[in-house]
Amino acid sequence: MGQFIEGVDRHQAMLLPECLDDYVCTGSPVRAIDAFVEMLDLAALGFNATPPATGRSGYHPGLMLRIYLYGYLDQVQSSRRLERECGRNLELIWLPGRLKPDFKTIADFRKDNGPAIRKGCQQFVALCRDINLLDGKLVAIDGSRFKAAISKAKNYTRGKLRQKLSEIEKAIEPYLGELDRADDVFEQTGTVLPGARIERALRKLEHLRKEAARYRSIEKRMDETVEKQVSLSDPDARSMATTPRMPRVVGCNVQTAVEAENHLIVAHKVTMQGYDRDALSLMAVAVRDAMAPDQLEAIADKGYCKSEEILACEEAGVAVVVPKPQTSNAGALGQFDKAHFAYDAEADAYICPAGQQLIYRFTGQQDGKAIRTYWSSNCDGCVLKDKCTNSKERRIRRWQHEDVLEHVQQRLHKDPTQLAVRSTTVEHPYGTIKSWMGATHFKMRRLKNVAAEMALHVLAHNMTRVMKIIGTPTLIAAMRA
Numbered sequence: 001m002g003q004f005i006e007g008v009d010r011h012q013a014m015l016l017p018e019c020l021d022d023y024v025c026t027g028s029p030v031r032a033i034d035a036f037v038e039m040l041d042l043a044a045l046g047f048n049a050t051p052p053a054t055g056r057s058g059y060h061p062g063l064m065l066r067i068y069l070y071g072y073l074d075q076v077q078s079s080r081r082l083e084r085e086c087g088r089n090l091e092l093i094w095l096p097g098r099l100k101p102d103f104k105t106i107a108d109f110r111k112d113n114g115p116a117i118r119k120g121c122q123q124f125v126a127l128c129r130d131i132n133l134l135d136g137k138l139v140a141i142d143g144s145r146f147k148a149a150i151s152k153a154k155n156y157t158r159g160k161l162r163q164k165l166s167e168i169e170k171a172i173e174p175y176l177g178e179l180d181r182a183d184d185v186f187e188q189t190g191t192v193l194p195g196a197r198i199e200r201a202l203r204k205l206e207h208l209r210k211e212a213a214r215y216r217s218i219e220k221r222m223d224e225t226v227e228k229q230v231s232l233s234d235p236d237a238r239s240m241a242t243t244p245r246m247p248r249v250v251g252c253n254v255q256t257a258v259e260a261e262n263h264l265i266v267a268h269k270v271t272m273q274g275y276d277r278d279a280l281s282l283m284a285v286a287v288r289d290a291m292a293p294d295q296l297e298a299i300a301d302k303g304y305c306k307s308e309e310i311l312a313c314e315e316a317g318v319a320v321v322v323p324k325p326q327t328s329n330a331g332a333l334g335q336f337d338k339a340h341f342a343y344d345a346e347a348d349a350y351i352c353p354a355g356q357q358l359i360y361r362f363t364g365q366q367d368g369k370a371i372r373t374y375w376s377s378n379c380d381g382c383v384l385k386d387k388c389t390n391s392k393e394r395r396i397r398r399w400q401h402e403d404v405l406e407h408v409q410q411r412l413h414k415d416p417t418q419l420a421v422r423s424t425t426v427e428h429p430y431g432t433i434k435s436w437m438g439a440t441h442f443k444m445r446r447l448k449n450v451a452a453e454m455a456l457h458v459l460a461h462n463m464t465r466v467m468k469i470i471g472t473p474t475l476i477a478a479m480r481a
Contacts, residue, residue: 020098023090027472030091032463033069035479037062040123046116063096064109065120070095072460075436077443077453079107111444114452121455124462125290128264131478133466134291136261140426141283141300143276146434146441148237148251148450155231155239155250161219168212175201175208234445240274251441252450255279256458257287257298258426264465265429265458266290270451276303280320281312288318297321297411299422307369310408311401321411321418336388341396345403350374350396354384358396370400433457 024030040062043049047061070092071082083103085092110117128134179201218230231237231250239250255269255276267286271279284298296318302325313320341350341358350358358374365371379385379393388394399405412418434441436457442450466475 020094024094028091029073029463029467029472030070030095032467032472032475032479033066033073034095035476036124036127036463037066037069039127039479040065040120042116045119045123047113059099059101059105059109061109061113061116063099064101064106065117066095067092067101067106068110068117068456069460069463072436072456073463077437077456079103079110082106110452110456111449114448114455117452118455121459121462122290124459125264125266127479128462128466129291131470133262133264133469134259134266136259137293137295138260138297138299138421139257139266139287139291140260140422141255141257141280141287141298141304142422142426142430143253143255143271143279143303144430144434145240145242145249145274146251146254146437146454147249148231148234149440149442149445150231150233150237150250152239152248152250154233155229155237156215156218157229157239158219158222161215161222164215165212168208168215172205172208175205179205236272236445236447236450238272238274252447254454255283256426256429257283258429259291260421260425262465262469263425263428264462268454268458270447270454272447276300277306278309280304280306280309280322281316284313284318284320285316288316295319299418299425301419301422307399307401307405311404314404314407319411320408322408323412323419324405324409336384336394338396343398343402343406350398352376352384352388352394354382354388356382358394363400366397372398372400374398429461433461436460 042061042065047065049061051057067082067086071077071085076082076085080103082092083101083106086096086100087093125134179198221227221230229238237250237252239248240253241247242249253271253273253276255271256265257267258264259266267283267290269279269282269286273279280298280300284296287298288296297320298313298318299321302323305322305324310320310322336353340353343350344357347357348360352358356376356378358376361373361375363370363372373395374397375393375395377393379389382388385394442453444450444453463475470478
C-alpha cells in the first residue's frame, strides 16, 4: 500500500492479548456511566438486586441499567439495536464485561423497573446539588408535547367520530342508489345489471356498515366510561393542540423545570393533560424539594397563569413570574380595561381614570373563589363613560387574594428580560432530547412506561451537560468521593 498507514493484520495471532480496558479511554462517558451505577444503592431504589434461589441466574440490574444509560446517552433507545451493539461496540462490550443480553431481556428490564429508573434520575439531580451545580435560585418551567407510539388514525374524539359517521353516511348513499336503480330496471324491463357491479356495491356497503358499527362501539365506550378520547394502540395517549404548523399531536405533555445557570433538568413530570395551567405548583414544589434553596424563583409562560396555582406556589415559598394573558376585550373596543383602575389598599377601593372612587359592594362566589365587587354611583354623569362601559355603571371584580397576583406582575414589570431567560433556558433541553428521540419520540406505550423512558432521557441529558461543564474525570471523582 505504499507510504500509507497500515493497520494490524486481521489474521495475526497475539500471544499476549490486549486488555479490554485499554479500548476505553479515561475520559470516555462510558466510565462515568459505570461510576454512577456503582454509587447507586439499587435495592433501595427498587431494583431487584437479590438473585433467585433456584432456576437459571439472571443479569444483575446494575448491568442492565448500564446498558440502557449508554444507549440513551448514545441515542440508541431500541432494545434490538442495543442487543446488536453489545456484540460490536467496544464501549458496550467493555461496560457489561462482554455479556450480551437478548433484546427481550433488555426490553423487559425497562418495562419492569420504571419507578426505580425514575428514582435513579432523581439521584443524579441530588448528586448535582451536592457538587454545587444547582446553586442558582432561578428555574424555568414549561411543558412540551411529545409524540406517542400511536398513529393519529388510532385516536378518536367525539368530534372525530361524528365526522367519520357523517362521511360514511354520505358514502353509503351512492351504493344504495345504485342497488335501487338495479331493482327498478329489473321490475320494469326484466333486465339484470352485470353481477360484478352489484357484488362490488354490496361489498362496499358491507365494509362501510362494519366501519360505522366500529365507530358507534367506540362512541358507546365513551358514553359508558365518560371518556373524552379513546386511543386504541396506547390507551393513555391523548390528542393535544400544539402550534399552528402542527395543530394536533397524539401523545403526552412533558413538564420540566430547568435550572437557569447550567440548564440542568431539576424535575420533570409526564402528564396526559393537553394544557399547562394545572402544573405550576406541582413543578415548583418538586424543584424546591430537589434544590432546597433559601430563595427560589420560577419563571413560566402565560399558559401557566391560574390564580389558585400561583397562590399555592407563593404559600410553598416559591416566587413565580408568570405573565397575565389578555382576557378582556375592552381594549379592542377602545374602552378602559381593569389595568386603568388603580387599587387603594387602605381605602379598599378602586380609582377610575376620571378620579372617581369605586367602593366595595358585596362578595360573591365564582368557580369556588370569593370575588369582591366594586362600583361607583357617579357613572351616569361621567364624561368618560362611553370609553368605560355600556352598562349603568362600571363594575370591577377582585379576587380575595388578588394582592398575590399583583406582586407577581410587579416582579415581571421590574425585570421584563426574565421571559427571554425562560425561553433560552427551558427550550434548550427540549430541543436536545427531541433530536435524540427521532421522528417517533417514544418507543413504549402506556403512561408508566413512557415515564420510565423520559426519566432515561432526562438522566442522559443531565449527565451530558455535567460532563461538558466539569469534565468526565471530575464527575467520576465526585461520584466515587
